[in-house]
Amino acid sequence: MSKYSQSEKYLERALETVPLGSQTFSKSITQLPHGVSPYFASHAKGSKFWDVDGNEYIDYVNGLLSITIGHCEEQIIEAVTAQLQKGTIYSLAHELEFQVAERICKMVPCAEMVRFGKNGSDATSGAIRIARAYTGRDHILVCGYHGWQDWYIGSTTRDLGVPQATQDLTHKFMYNDIESLENKLKELEGKVAAVIMEPVNITPPKDNFLQKVKELTHKAGAVLVFDETITGFRYANGGAQEFFGVTPDLATFGKGLANGYALSAVAGKKEIMKFMEEVFFSFTFGGETLSLAAANVVLDRLEKEPILKTIEDHGAYLINELNKVITKYDLSDVFEIQGYPVWSFFVIKPVDWATPEEIKTLYLQEMFANGIFTIGTHNLSYAHSQEDIDKLIEAYALFFDKFKTVQGHKNMEEALKAQPLVPLFKVR
Numbered sequence: 001m002s003k004y005s006q007s008e009k010y011l012e013r014a015l016e017t018v019p020l021g022s023q024t025f026s027k028s029i030t031q032l033p034h035g036v037s038p039y040f041a042s043h044a045k046g047s048k049f050w051d052v053d054g055n056e057y058i059d060y061v062n063g064l065l066s067i068t069i070g071h072c073e074e075q076i077i078e079a080v081t082a083q084l085q086k087g088t089i090y091s092l093a094h095e096l097e098f099q100v101a102e103r104i105c106k107m108v109p110c111a112e113m114v115r116f117g118k119n120g121s122d123a124t125s126g127a128i129r130i131a132r133a134y135t136g137r138d139h140i141l142v143c144g145y146h147g148w149q150d151w152y153i154g155s156t157t158r159d160l161g162v163p164q165a166t167q168d169l170t171h172k173f174m175y176n177d178i179e180s181l182e183n184k185l186k187e188l189e190g191k192v193a194a195v196i197m198e199p200v201n202i203t204p205p206k207d208n209f210l211q212k213v214k215e216l217t218h219k220a221g222a223v224l225v226f227d228e229t230i231t232g233f234r235y236a237n238g239g240a241q242e243f244f245g246v247t248p249d250l251a252t253f254g255k256g257l258a259n260g261y262a263l264s265a266v267a268g269k270k271e272i273m274k275f276m277e278e279v280f281f282s283f284t285f286g287g288e289t290l291s292l293a294a295a296n297v298v299l300d301r302l303e304k305e306p307i308l309k310t311i312e313d314h315g316a317y318l319i320n321e322l323n324k325v326i327t328k329y330d331l332s333d334v335f336e337i338q339g340y341p342v343w344s345f346f347v348i349k350p351v352d353w354a355t356p357e358e359i360k361t362l363y364l365q366e367m368f369a370n371g372i373f374t375i376g377t378h379n380l381s382y383a384h385s386q387e388d389i390d391k392l393i394e395a396y397a398l399f400f401d402k403f404k405t406v407q408g409h410k411n412m413e414e415a416l417k418a419q420p421l422v423p424l425f426k427v428r
Contacts, residue, residue, distance in 0.1 A: 006052045007039040033418035036365040044071035047383040057373035068256035070383025083293040096292035103299040108238045109247045113273035120229035121147030123252035123264040130275040131194035131223040139191045140170045144198030178212045185220045196225040199240035202338045210246040229254040261291035307382045315341025329400040344378045354412045358420045370395040
């Protein structure tokens, strides 16, 4: 019987009523190879979760980076439970709305006013709408991933269903390539409402890139938006803008803001945020109190405890030890670690005998089998222990050992117990 037999039964059932069997691409069969992957979680605690077959994993995905403190954290559960007894959504606003907004304004350099949504896409779309209202312009320049809404996803290969007229208003520029931004701003002179970007991802900013982006954006009369859906409350309490010392006009947050509860935010300069009074950015559940109660605890603990310092220290140790193992196995020509300690990436380089998708499939196959849940990133939380990191390093060593054998025989097809993954779409 398969180690994942219950997951596979659930998947078969789910596919009858749920496209791809999941609400999220990265949790679906597009990213998890069938036959060697779990598909359904049962429960989670701290740094671990268990699938419906009872397999235990140290979690290095953490709800796509939405878990910063740890799964089922007691103080958050207590706050949410207490609020649950009072109500979840009301016919009026609730004090938690301005209390959490005040905390964000205190912590985030650009934040003078705040509005809430539920997903990162809500926040980025809200930021774009008020930037357009503020400037009276239509065109948007993007760098990175900014959600599923038409205005952004139409600029990717996943543009099916997006009107051409919408696609024509969004344009890409390249990270660490200031000329690509400058050229686009010249090409669309007087037409660009906003430049929206992830302030950092795999590659660190070089040659004062973020400051140069800010200067060019303002020179063009556009609004600078940092999409901090991931970097916010992870790189620093004030986000990547605090970490790098570059303050945008607007910023968007999500993921770790409420440690896994559905909450996102648009924050920024008052003169721009005031346009929220005119544009329509309104949600029935925008002021839902359970997520706000969770966020209130998260932001309080970020201020009082060494949460991000602990994550950074563990991440630095991870990178250092993993680089040693890569060197030991003489695999630096195939694998490398990029990014920052708080969020690092296992990067697969091209080889002439196997595709990156085949290598990643083998990687997932072996990591899952050894109790590590990862999709190629190290999404650390405060709950991860030194022992958890050491077990991750041990699992990498087992994978590298397997890979060296496959590399020697060039028999990837024999080594794989599942069909290789196929590319989804690349945005970074």
